[in-house]
Amino acid sequence: MRKRVSAAVATGALALTGLAIPAAHAAPAEEEIKLSNIKVNGGKDVAIGTGNKKFTLTFDASHSSNIEANPSISAWKGSSGILLPDGFLRDQCKEVSATKSSCTATFNVNPQDYDIDNSEAGTWSTEVFISAQYPSSAYLDKSNIKSFKVLRAAKLTTNAAPEPIKKGKTLTVTGALTRANWDTFKYGGYTAQSVKLQFKKQGAATYTDVKTVKSDSRGNLKTTVKATVDGSYRYSFAGTSTTPAVNASGDAVNVT
Structure with missing residues (x-):
């Protein structure tokens, strides 16, 4: 176990030896993944009737090593739980440059399939887990990258x-x-x-x-x-x- 040395003892040792100890340097912080241009349903409210309704969550993700193609993306409110997009974990992010990818998650929602009830009309949340490409260890785990309205058509x-x-x-x-x-x-x-x-x-x-x-x-x-x-x-x-x-x-x- 490494023991802590008091400042007085350390100062005395330096005075006796005349030696200098190099300054400690913190490890460089991991570069963050940045999201931009986030839209749900093209910026419009999602009106759901009694059958299937498709809508998308789109965003750009940037990192110097670019982004893995298969993020985890979901939308939810109350007891409706997690609504997984069509093609979940199947190349939802496409490279548009060496450092940026364009991501799309398509949701196909049916009130009967997801047991959505009338009380769950209102503001919903989105969640994303996305990681940078190897060898970077950067990832982003955010509980709400964009809120949006789900309404009764x-x-x-x-x-x-x-x-x-x-x-x-x-x-x-x-x-x-x-x-x-x-x-x-x-x-x-x-x-x-x-x-x-x-x-x-x-x-x-x-x-x-x-x-x-x-x-x-x-x-x-x-x-x-x-x-x-x-x-x-x-x-x-x-x-x-x-x-x-x-x-x-x-x-x-x-x-x-």
């Missing part, structure tokens, strides 16, 4: 009637707002939500807001307006923390 419909309609008469606009239910694996009405009724005059480029309508206990929408000019009506939902925004297809009305 929504659908929205619009129907304006009667068509055609005389100018000044009352037009009834109905529709329905539904979203994916990951507990039943069906779409169900999204109740008590504020939805905008919008109108686009024939020949115009954009829709404008007309009024706000609340969805009923089954997600149904209904309101009336006075017919004035030819154009299209649609419902538009701004989204919530668990459900993405969605626009219905426009329903054209001919005013005579």
Whole structure:
């Protein structure tokens, strides 16, 4: 066992011998792996319905010895556990230069296969374990390189009637707002939500807001307006923390 020498003893020994002890040098730190340009689903929220949904996690990884081709990459939240990407451990990182690789993990998620329930809509995490090529011993083990939103996909419909309609008469606009239910694996009405009724005059480029309508206990929408000019009506939902925004297809009305 190496014993510790006190400063006083060491100083005395140096004074007697007149010898100098070389300064100690710390071992050079291992070069770190650097990640950049990290994106999930191209930077968009991931809206999952009742069937399969594919999305990607992409990033660039840099190191002087470059990166091993097969990192461990996963995504998760709550009880859903780890979602392994398609082709797990199969050349997910491709060299683009002597020091940089471009990495892609493709996830194919089905709520039934992964037992995802409604409570797990919201912010998810990503995890990566990646190592540099030999002879470097550098590796990166990070619990969340990028957080992202996983949302319950929504659908929205619009129907304006009667068509055609005389100018000044009352037009009834109905529709329905539904979203994916990951507990039943069906779409169900999204109740008590504020939805905008919008109108686009024939020949115009954009829709404008007309009024706000609340969805009923089954997600149904209904309101009336006075017919004035030819154009299209649609419902538009701004989204919530668990459900993405969605626009219905426009329903054209001919005013005579």
